[in-house]
Amino acid sequence: MAKTSSPRTKAQRDAILRERQQLKMAASAHAYVRGSTVRFYDWLRSDAVQATVPAGPDIWICGDCHTGNLGPVADVEGNIDIQIRDLDQTVIGNPAHDLLRLGLSLAMAGRSSDLPGVTTALMLEAMIGGYGAALAGRADRVLPEEIEPIRKVMRESKNRRWKHLAEERIEDVKPTIPLGSKFWALNADEQKELETLFDEEGLHQLVQKIGNDAEPQQVRLLDGAYWMKGCSSLGRLRYAALVGVGEKKRHEYRLLDLKEASRAAAPCTKGKEMPSNDAERVVAGARALSPFLGDRMLPAKIAGRPIVVRELRPQDLKFELIGLRQADAIAIARLMAGVVGRAHGRQMDRVTRQSWAKDLKRRNGKGLDAPRWLWSSVLDLVALHEAAYLEHCRRYAMGAA
Known part of the structure; x- marks a missing residue:
């Protein structure tokens, strides 16, 4: 980077x-x-x-x-x-x-x-x-x-296709995330945390699922950055990750949004059980309310903090x-x-x-x-x-x- x-x-x-x-x-x-x-x-x-x-x-x-x-x-x-x-x-x-x-x-x-x-x-x-x-x-x-x-x-x-998502989100179709006003460089600890996360089997399974791949494919983290995005994300971790799927010379690309899940401020029904992990809560709610989106999300952790991994699609x-x-x-x-x-x-x-x-x-x-x-x-x-x-x-x- x-x-x-x-x-x-x-x-x-x-x-x-x-x-x-x-x-x-x-x-x-x-x-x-x-x-x-x-x-x-x-x-x-x-x-x-x-x-x-x-x-x-x-x-x-x-x-x-x-x-x-x-x-x-x-x-x-x-x-x-x-x-x-x-x-x-x-x-x-x-x-x-x-x-x-x-x-x-x-x-x-x-x-x-x-x-x-x-x-x-x-x-x-x-x-x-x-x-x-x-x-x-x-x-x-x-x-x-x-x-x-x-x-x-x-x-x-x-x-819309991949090139539209790339031009909109990362300003280019090249397999890098351009640093500037929207994307900021990771520090050494964050880089290591992302690399560790992408070694986990669950994240690989998510990428396989969203790609509808019949056979297991190799998943590589190509680039990552801190993402300055949103009006209510102040103080929370937010990253963009560019992923390559398949053989190195014939990559298909996926852009992932990694967002820290914090405690909900919305009033909830007392006595009703919800996941205590906030990332699991967000994914459970998404699968109930918005199945198209919920099937493209996964709870995970970075630096011990709950995050939601979400694939971004050109059609969203x-x-x-x-x-x-x-x-x-x-x-x-x-x-x-x-x-x-x-x-x-x-x-x-x-x-x-x-x-x-x-x-x-x-x-x-x-x-x-x-x-x-x-x-x-x-x-x-x-x-x-x-x-x-x-x-x-x-x-x-x-x-x-």
Whole structure:
């Protein structure tokens, strides 16, 4: 690996990561919501909120179900569906919490797109409708007519190949990770830890599985780097690893994301058993909620700390809800809620799904399809986060000055 002036100590890295995090959160109110999950959880834990939110069946939930965490995902055979893409906060808990988080995110996306307030009401109604339809189990995957507002993204996802992933993530198709603003050089201990990890049988089995290889193939670590990525990963280990599979002169390449799993901040159901190892918790939640993604993940350890190894695929895309029109915003709300409904519903039997759907619709306001508890909660959350966002921007501006 080439020598570089990349920051190598934890203090140096954290200082840069903290600055980047503050900048990203100041970019828009919607971005602030994505980066301030703890504020949402603090609000959620209050007794007044708990008294109004319906208690759903105990299942795996995303825990951080904002719009940026949903998108196209490929399975090990290359099939594409829209599923939950980030499961760091996954726990066994109340599925209503995912709906609240999604509702807040959609409302803030609408406001960031300068859509009128009536659009938010229509988005929440569409959200409940889409969630209920998917919960009923009418389709295992997203239907063609549902993807109309993101058809361009889905078309791009299907057409992407390794070269697109390489150019996007590592800026080149050559088998190295270019060091610079996104990727930083490993120190000697980290290099040794990665090499040790790639000697383990479990990781080799994961690479074999995701490649659909009929015969065992040689797996080599070609390059690795510390990855400066994410808005909520501050202080956690994050690495990118470039892997070669097969004969040396005829390598197929795999790009792996190695991310430290920390304790979930999302409220979980008391008394329900979950893996005590946080990496195992994340993988278990992923396999329950997003099987396309969960089958491409593995719990492991680096320096004694739990990490999740995840293969990155060219078809996995994140799309931003920016500059939305009202019709598209409403359709996207229904689509995304349907994704969450399928993720929840596949963990319930038919009777439980029907009972939960009825509980969700209780206490409706007159003329509203969206439950009153959802509407009032999103109003509170929007007000809370708008004020917090402006205060964050004021402090950021003062710090910059």
